[in-house]
Amino acid sequence: MSARRLPGGAAIRAKGWGRAHGWLLARRTVQFAFLAMFLSGPLAGVWIAKGTLASSLTFGVLPLSDPFMVLQSLAARHVPETAALLGAAIVLAVYALLRGRLFCAWVCPVNPVTDAAAALRRRLGWRDGLRLDRRLRFTVLAGVLLASAAGGTIAWELVNPVTMMHRALVFGSLLAWGVVAAVFLFDLAVAPRGWCSALCPVGAFYGLAGGWGRVTVRAPRRAACDHCQDCFQVCPEPHVIPPSLNDPASDAILSRDCTACGRCVDVCPQSVFVLGLRRHGPAAGAAPLRQGDLP
Amino acid sequence: MAIETDRRTPTRRRFVQGTLRTAAGAGACGLGLALFAEQSRSLPADALRPPGALPEQKFLSACVRCGLCVRACPYDTLKLADLAAGPAGGTPYFRARKIPCEMCDDIPCVKACPTGALDKSLTDISVARMGVAVIVSRDTCLNLQGLRCDVCYRVCPLIDKAIRLEIRHNERTGRHAHLIPVVDTSACTGCGKCEQSCVLEEAAIKVLPAALAHGRIGAHYGLGWEEKARHGDKPFVEGIIDLPDRGYTPPELPRPLGREVRP
Numbered sequence: 001m002s003a004r005r006l007p008g009g010a011a012i013r014a015k016g017w018g019r020a021h022g023w024l025l026a027r028r029t030v031q032f033a034f035l036a037m038f039l040s041g042p043l044a045g046v047w048i049a050k051g052t053l054a055s056s057l058t059f060g061v062l063p064l065s066d067p068f069m070v071l072q073s074l075a076a077r078h079v080p081e082t083a084a085l086l087g088a089a090i091v092l093a094v095y096a097l098l099r100g101r102l103f104c105a106w107v108c109p110v111n112p113v114t115d116a117a118a119a120l121r122r123r124l125g126w127r128d129g130l131r132l133d134r135r136l137r138f139t140v141l142a143g144v145l146l147a148s149a150a151g152g153t154i155a156w157e158l159v160n161p162v163t164m165m166h167r168a169l170v171f172g173s174l175l176a177w178g179v180v181a182a183v184f185l186f187d188l189a190v191a192p193r194g195w196c197s198a199l200c201p202v203g204a205f206y207g208l209a210g211g212w213g214r215v216t217v218r219a220p221r222r223a224a225c226d227h228c229q230d231c232f233q234v235c236p237e238p239h240v241i242p243p244s245l246n247d248p249a250s251d252a253i254l255s256r257d258c259t260a261c262g263r264c265v266d267v268c269p270q271s272v273f274v275l276g277l278r279r280h281g282p283a284a285g286a287a288p289l290r291q292g293d294l295p
Numbered sequence: 296m297a298i299e300t301d302r303r304t305p306t307r308r309r310f311v312q313g314t315l316r317t318a319a320g321a322g323a324c325g326l327g328l329a330l331f332a333e334q335s336r337s338l339p340a341d342a343l344r345p346p347g348a349l350p351e352q353k354f355l356s357a358c359v360r361c362g363l364c365v366r367a368c369p370y371d372t373l374k375l376a377d378l379a380a381g382p383a384g385g386t387p388y389f390r391a392r393k394i395p396c397e398m399c400d401d402i403p404c405v406k407a408c409p410t411g412a413l414d415k416s417l418t419d420i421s422v423a424r425m426g427v428a429v430i431v432s433r434d435t436c437l438n439l440q441g442l443r444c445d446v447c448y449r450v451c452p453l454i455d456k457a458i459r460l461e462i463r464h465n466e467r468t469g470r471h472a473h474l475i476p477v478v479d480t481s482a483c484t485g486c487g488k489c490e491q492s493c494v495l496e497e498a499a500i501k502v503l504p505a506a507l508a509h510g511r512i513g514a515h516y517g518l519g520w521e522e523k524a525r526h527g528d529k530p531f532v533e534g535i536i537d538l539p540d541r542g543y544t545p546p547e548l549p550r551p552l553g554r555e556v557r558p
Contacts, residue, residue, distance in 0.1 A: 144324065152355070
C-alpha cells in the first residue's frame with residue numbers, strides 16, 4: 001500500500017537538495033514576503049502594506065480585500081464602501097485567473113502551521129486519525145453565510161484562525177496564538193490535514209472561485225512514474241493526483257482542490273510533475289498501474 | 296427488474312439524503328456560530344469605538360478587522376481587541392483614560408476604513424458621538440469640593456460648548472463659589488480628553504457609552520423659561536392671568552441686586 005519510507009529522500013538523491021526543495025523554498029519565500037510587506041511598516045518604518053489580509057492598502061493606492069469576508073458582510077445586510085468592494089473584486093479576479101487555492105499554499109499564514117503538523121506526523125510515524133469528509137468545509141461555508149445573514153455579523157471572524165494569526169503577527173496578540181496552537185494540535189493528533197482539507201471555509205471559497213485558473217501542475221513524465229507514492233504522502237489533497245497519472249485525456253491536475261503547492265514536483269525522484277501556466281499538454285501515456293494502486 | 300445502483304450514479308434517494316445532510320450540517324454550523332455571536336457583543340467596559348462607528352449591531356457586520364484605522368490614527372489611540380472580547384475580537388477600540396481621541400479635523404480613521412464600518416458621512420468631527428462624558432464621582436471631583444482644578448474644562452476641544460463651568464454659591468465657606476463642570480450631553484463627542492486629563496488617581500469624569508449616559512425628557516415636557524424666550528418674552532400660554540394668593544405669605548426672599556422680587 002503506502003510506502004513505509006519518509007518521502008523526499010529519493011528525490012534528494014536523484015536531483016540534489018536544491019531541486020528537491022525548489023518549490024517549497026519559493027513558497028516559504030512568498031509567504032514570508034507577504035508577511036514582511038505588512039511588518040516593514042510597524043517594525044522598520046517603511047510602509048508597504050497597511051492593514052491585514054482581511055483588507056489592506058498597498059503603497060497608499062491599491063486596495064485589496066478578502067472576498068469571502070466581503071461576501072459575509074453582504075449576507076449580513078451591509079454594503080461595504082467602494083474600497084472594500086474594489087479590493088475584493090481585484091483579489092477574486094487575480095485568483096480566478098491564476099488558481100483559487102493558491103491562497104492556501106502561497107499566502108495563508110496557517111499553511112506553515114498545518115504543513116509542520118503534517119511533517120511531524122510523518123516523522124513520528126502516526127498514520128491513523130480522523131478522516132473527515134472533504135465536503136464538510138462546503139457545509140461550513142454555507143453555515144457561515146447562514147450565520148452571517150441570521151446574526152447580522154461577519155460570522156467566520158469569530159473563530160477564523162487565518163485572520164487571527166495574521167492579526168497576531170502584524171498587530172500583536174496573545175490569545176490568538178492559542179487558536180493557532182489548537183489548529184496545529186488538531187492536525188497533528190486528531191485529523192491529518194483536517195483543518196485545510198475538511199474544515200476551513202476560506203479555502204473552500206477560494207477553490208470554488210478559482211477552479212479554472214491557469215497555474216496547474218501537470219505530469220508530462222508520468223510514464224516514468226515508479227509508484228513510490230512519495231507524492232501522495234506529501235500532498236495535502238492526495239485525491240487530486242490519480243487523474244493526472246491515469247486519465248488518458250489529460251495529464252493535468254485539474255481539481256479545484258489542488259493548491260499548486262508544488263510538493264509533488266519537489267518530492268518526485270523521476271521528475272514526473274511540473275508546475276506551470278499551461279493547463280493542457282500532449283497527454284503522454286498513462287502511468288502503468290500495478291496491483292494495489294489507488295485508482 | 297433489479298436496478299443496479301452504481302456508486303457513481305446519483306440516485307434520487309442519495310441526492311435527497313445528501314442535500315438534507317448538507318443542509319442539516321450547514322444549519323448546525325450556522326446555529327453554532329450565530330449563538331456564539333449572541334453571547335456578548337461587548338468589549339471591556341471602558342472601551343470606546345472610533346469616531347463615526349456604526350451602531351454596535353451594524354458595526355460587527357461591517358468591520359472586517361483590518362486595522363487600517365489603527366494605522367491611520369496619528370496618535371496611536373486605537374487598538375484591536377484581543378480574543379477575550381469574543382465576537383468583537385479584532386475590532387478597533389480605544390480607552391479614553393490611556394490615549395483619548397484627539398479629534399483630528401480631517402478624521403483620518405474614517406477616511407481609512409475600507410468598508411464603511413466608520414461611516415464616511417462623518418465629515419465634521421464635532422458631530423461624532425463616541426460616548427458621553429459624565430461626572431461620575433461628585434465626592435472626589437476637586438471643583439465640586441470648592442477647589443479650582445478646571446482641567447477637564449480647559450482641555451475640552453469644544454470648551455464652553457460641550458462642557459462649561461456653572462457658578463454656585465459655596466454654602467460651606469459662605470464667601471466662595473463652586474465652579475461646577477457641566478457637560479452638555481447633546482454636544483459632547485466622547486473624545487475622552489477630559490477623562491485622560493483628570494488629575495485624580497481615578498478619574499472623576501468618565502466617558503460612558505451614549506446609551507447609558509443619555510436621558511430623555513419626553514415630548515410632553517416644556518421648560519417654561521426656554522419657551523418664553525423663544526416666544527420673545529411673551530407669556531407661555533396666551534391670555535394667562537396671575538390670580539392673588541390668599542392665606543399664604545411667601546418667605547422673605549433675599550433681594551438680588553438691582554432687581555425687584557415678586558412673590
